[in-house]
Amino acid sequence: MHQFVLHASLDMVREKQFFTPSMYLGAVETFRDNVVSAWVMANGTSILLLNRGFPEASIKAFLRAVYQLTLLYFLNPLGQRDVPIKTVAFEAKVFQAAAQVRCLS
Secondary structure: OHHHHHHHHHHHHHHHHOOOOOOEEEEEEEEOOEEEEEEEOOOOOEEEEEEOOOOHHHHHHHHHHHHHHHHHHHHOOOOOOOOOOOOHHHHHHHHHHHHHHOOOO
């Protein structure tokens, strides 16, 4: 169910990214008690977070940390483009970032 909510919110992300001067778009859509927050990278890659009412400062800090990790991955000349990032190290760093900002329980 969560994947469908995130996929449905991509239309709102595409609409909002052209009218927001920053990369952080904030809450782009709500579904029941879930909120979808988004960060759009310069190349058009969207980072989405489905959450249940975390403070906006925590969400922004977490998405900024994931953005920086993703940027480092894309800047690696040996990294593959246009494929999902499925490395254990990347996942561990994302969970570490979430723990630092207390974004995930």
